[in-house]
Amino acid sequence: MSQSDIAIVGAGPAGSSAAIFLARKGYSVALIDKERFPREKLCGDFINPINRPVFRALGVEEEILSQQHEKVTSFRMTSFSVVDA
DSSP states (O other), rough: OOSSSEEEESHHHHHHHHHHHHHHTTEEEEESSSSSSSOOOOOHHOOOOGGGGHHHHOOOOHHHSSSSSOOOOOOOOOOOOOOOO
């Protein structure tokens, strides 16, 4: 097993961004997650366009957008409430 300067647990958006930032600063980073990627999870399958400036700043925008993907054209939200009588 190799050694790293920093271990980040959780490879979601925050962990991945932190790993990129620290690696660019010269640190050896171990990014650890219990799941395999890609995974079936809404937040892992949907990229909100408002995040493009963040991806651009991280230097990953072109790579992300070049991946095979579908454009989300609509969505539906549902909810329910229980009213005590």
